Amino acid sequence: MSDWADWDHIVKIDPDKTLVDGETFEDVAATGTDAIEVGGTTGMTEEKMKRVVDACGKHDIPVYIEPSNPASVVHSDRHDGYLVPVVMNAGDVTWITGAHKEWIRIDDGIDWSRTFTEAYIVMNPEASVASYTQANCDLNADDVAAYAEAAEHLLGQEIVYVEYSGMLGDPDIVAAAADILDDATLFYGGGIHDYESARTMAQHADTIVVGDLVHDEGVDAVRETVKGAKDATATVR
Numbered sequence: 001m002s003d004w005a006d007w008d009h010i011v012k013i014d015p016d017k018t019l020v021d022g023e024t025f026e027d028v029a030a031t032g033t034d035a036i037e038v039g040g041t042t043g044m045t046e047e048k049m050k051r052v053v054d055a056c057g058k059h060d061i062p063v064y065i066e067p068s069n070p071a072s073v074v075h076s077d078r079h080d081g082y083l084v085p086v087v088m089n090a091g092d093v094t095w096i097t098g099a100h101k102e103w104i105r106i107d108d109g110i111d112w113s114r115t116f117t118e119a120y121i122v123m124n125p126e127a128s129v130a131s132y133t134q135a136n137c138d139l140n141a142d143d144v145a146a147y148a149e150a151a152e153h154l155l156g157q158e159i160v161y162v163e164y165s166g167m168l169g170d171p172d173i174v175a176a177a178a179d180i181l182d183d184a185t186l187f188y189g190g191g192i193h194d195y196e197s198a199r200t201m202a203q204h205a206d207t208i209v210v211g212d213l214v215h216d217e218g219v220d221a222v223r224e225t226v227k228g229a230k231d232a233t234a235t236v237r
């Protein structure tokens, strides 16, 4: 069974950002989140990634690296593996197969037993990741559902990731992706900042991802989103 099958909540640590003063990765692990993803778009250097992975690796919580480019794939046994994005609605093929081909061509240390993909559907045109991948964010619920179905059944993806990074998305869009998927796991990330936004999105997505909040508000705020995710999952069952 894949690690993420029973994750309700992920904290995404951007190695280019700091934690709130006085807070540690141990505090992040103690929020009750199910896993830590280390990933960002800009400023992803090997040194920054290693520092975060080493710090998180000490607390028995799954730690996955989400590389944003081939240069930020850090090889270490201090983490559980890699979640490599494939952007379904990228405007530049680099972010669908191009960067992946280059990474595979130059990196002879890939451990495929610990390397998995996330089929991203980028929805917030203001997000760095949207410009970074020239994503076509002008999608309605049918478009998103079709991308989700293509990811699972055409491209065999195990994870579909509806990404509103930086803003709280439209629950109906997330529901459209959730309703079409059979076995693939649906991640949702974007603008989750409190109990209510977490619970709302966790009613549709299998797993919610919280990023900016951990850097901007800190672990007490993150803990509220864990509660929201766990309560939603409890009621759905």
Ligand SMILES: CC(C)=CCC/C(C)=C/CC/C(C)=C/CC/C(C)=C/COP(=O)(O)OP(=O)(O)O
Residues within 6 Å of the ligand: 014, 039, 040, 041, 042, 066, 067, 068, 069, 070, 073, 084, 085, 086, 087, 094, 095, 096, 099, 100, 101, 103, 120, 127, 128, 129, 130, 132, 133, 163, 165, 166
């Ligand atoms: C093939 C390899 C090893 C890497 C390429 C992997 C791909 C396709 C990356 C595309 C970009 C992407 C989906 C990156 C994942 C991390 C992410 C979404 C970071 C969030 O970025 P934003 O929140 O938009 O920007 P800020 O950093 O400003 O918050």
Ligand SMILES: O=P(O)(O)OC[C@@H](O)CO
Residues within 6 Å of the ligand: 012, 163, 164, 165, 166, 167, 188, 189, 190, 191, 192, 209, 210, 211, 212, 213
């Ligand atoms: O930073 P936020 O808006 O929480 O988004 C989390 C994650 O989806 C970013 O890739």
Ligand SMILES: [Mg+2]
Residues within 6 Å of the ligand: 165, 166, 211, 212
């Ligand atoms: Mg962000």
